Amino acid sequence: MSFALAPPPFRPAWHYWRGLLQPGWSPYGNTARLIRREAASADSETLWLKPFERLRDWQPGQHLSFGFEVDGRRFQRSFTLTSLPGQREIAITVRKVAGGRFADWLSEARDGARLQISEPWGGMAFEMPDAPQRMLMAAGSGITAAIAQVRAAAERGQLAGLSLAYWVRERAEACFVEELRALQARFPDFQFRLFLTGEAPAAAHEAEGRLDEATLAALPGSPQGAEVLACGPTGFVARVEALLREAAARIATESFTPPVLRVPDVPAAAVQLTLLKSGRTLSIPTDTPLLAALEAAGLRPEHGCRQGLCGRCTCAKASGVHVDLRDDSAHPEASTSLKLCVSAARTDLAIDL
Numbered sequence: 001m002s003f004a005l006a007p008p009p010f011r012p013a014w015h016y017w018r019g020l021l022q023p024g025w026s027p028y029g030n031t032a033r034l035i036r037r038e039a040a041s042a043d044s045e046t047l048w049l050k051p052f053e054r055l056r057d058w059q060p061g062q063h064l065s066f067g068f069e070v071d072g073r074r075f076q077r078s079f080t081l082t083s084l085p086g087q088r089e090i091a092i093t094v095r096k097v098a099g100g101r102f103a104d105w106l107s108e109a110r111d112g113a114r115l116q117i118s119e120p121w122g123g124m125a126f127e128m129p130d131a132p133q134r135m136l137m138a139a140g141s142g143i144t145a146a147i148a149q150v151r152a153a154a155e156r157g158q159l160a161g162l163s164l165a166y167w168v169r170e171r172a173e174a175c176f177v178e179e180l181r182a183l184q185a186r187f188p189d190f191q192f193r194l195f196l197t198g199e200a201p202a203a204a205h206e207a208e209g210r211l212d213e214a215t216l217a218a219l220p221g222s223p224q225g226a227e228v229l230a231c232g233p234t235g236f237v238a239r240v241e242a243l244l245r246e247a248a249a250r251i252a253t254e255s256f257t258p259p260v261l262r263v264p265d266v267p268a269a270a271v272q273l274t275l276l277k278s279g280r281t282l283s284i285p286t287d288t289p290l291l292a293a294l295e296a297a298g299l300r301p302e303h304g305c306r307q308g309l310c311g312r313c314t315c316a317k318a319s320g321v322h323v324d325l326r327d328d329s330a331h332p333e334a335s336t337s338l339k340l341c342v343s344a345a346r347t348d349l350a351i352d353l
């Protein structure tokens with residue numbers, strides 16, 4: 001899979017001509033054209049996109065990384081596919097974060113705007129066909145992973161034993177509610193409840209309160225022996241794990257908010273980073289993720305989520321000690337791999353780049 005955003009300094013002439021003959025073709029990977037956008041809630045939009053090259057098959061709940069430019073700077077963000085696999089057009093639903101780079105790009109984007117796209121990656125899946133209950137638990141933009149599962153289950157006619165609990169502050173922020181209520185009306189075995197943390201419930205499908213011991217009783221579906229997929233901010237998925245660990249048979253979680261990277265608890269120093277493929281050696285600080293240190297040196301290593309999730313920045317390490325900044329654990333073992341986005345050097349390092 002290739003998703004290099006930075007173009008090489010030199011462009012062969014055939015790149016130019018092929019681009020003219022086939023608008024949308026890019027020598028740097030697949031692209032997708034924005035074909036329409038729809039409001040999904042007060043602060044979210046669904047974007048329909050047509051990839052230039054058809055995506056390989058994906059599983060409900062998988063993500064794509066998107067490359068885009070704001071003020072001449074290139075960025076990447078990941079979004080979950082909310083359309084069904086097999087469709088030529090794909091959809092994502094984006095919550096517009098105030099001051100966010102992708103939100104800025106979206107405010108300027110017109111139909112026809114292009115984004116670079118990766119292949120589908122990651123995602124959670126139900127793995128226990130015999131579980132008495134399959135529970136989806138979502139907060140905020142985590143609903144995108146849940147709606148992908150619900151739509152796929154509805155298409156297969158497998159909504160029995162499936163439940164969805166969805167947390168938002170106010171109902172105006174909630175996406176897909178009419179669709180979910182229509183499914184609930186058609187398939188009584190499918191249970192859906194919207195939890196509001198900032199206003200009072202006003203309908204039968206609504207309940208009040210953050211996820212805690214008290215709201216457990218209001219969950220749609222019983223967690224006893226259930227398989228649970230939870231998606232939302234880091235604190236939310238941690239609470240799901242803490243509250244349901246005893247009862248559930250399996251819990252898989254995913255967070256869309258970046259992990260908090262710890263500052264190593266040793267004084268920062270400069271060390272040598274040897275890049276074995278290119279033969280370069282750089283001096284880098286020990287308190288900076290390797291990906292950021294390489295970018296500061298003008299290099300463009302392949303990467304995706306920058307959160308230690310997608311594995312696209314994984315690189316083999318030949319020697320040296322690196323630290324995983326998510327838990328400050330030191331890894332002295334040679335001939336292993338590391339994720340550039342969440343690892344820092346503790347000693348001189350040699351990596352396969």
Ligand SMILES: Cc1cc2nc3c(=O)[nH]c(=O)nc-3n(C[C@H](O)[C@H](O)[C@H](O)COP(=O)(O)OP(=O)(O)OC[C@H]3O[C@@H](n4cnc5c(N)ncnc54)[C@H](O)[C@@H]3O)c2cc1C
Pocket residue numbers: 063077078079080081092093094095096097098099100101102103104122141144145255256257258305307309
């Ligand atoms: C695997 C994966 C799947 C994702 N799927 C979706 C999806 O389907 N729909 C969706 O809307 N988002 C999704 N996200 C989050 C998305 O990638 C972006 O992080 C988010 O849209 C913000 O991007 P931005 O460029 O607008 O903001 P940024 O420029 O990255 O951030 C601007 C400000 O907002 C804060 N911020 C960043 N991300 C969030 C967030 N998620 N919630 C609250 N504050 C934040 C930052 O701390 C910063 O202060 C997913 C993330 C991952 C890792």
Ligand code: FES
Pocket residue numbers: 303304305306307308309310311312313314339340341342
């Ligand atoms: S960029 Fe996704 S794991 Fe590092």
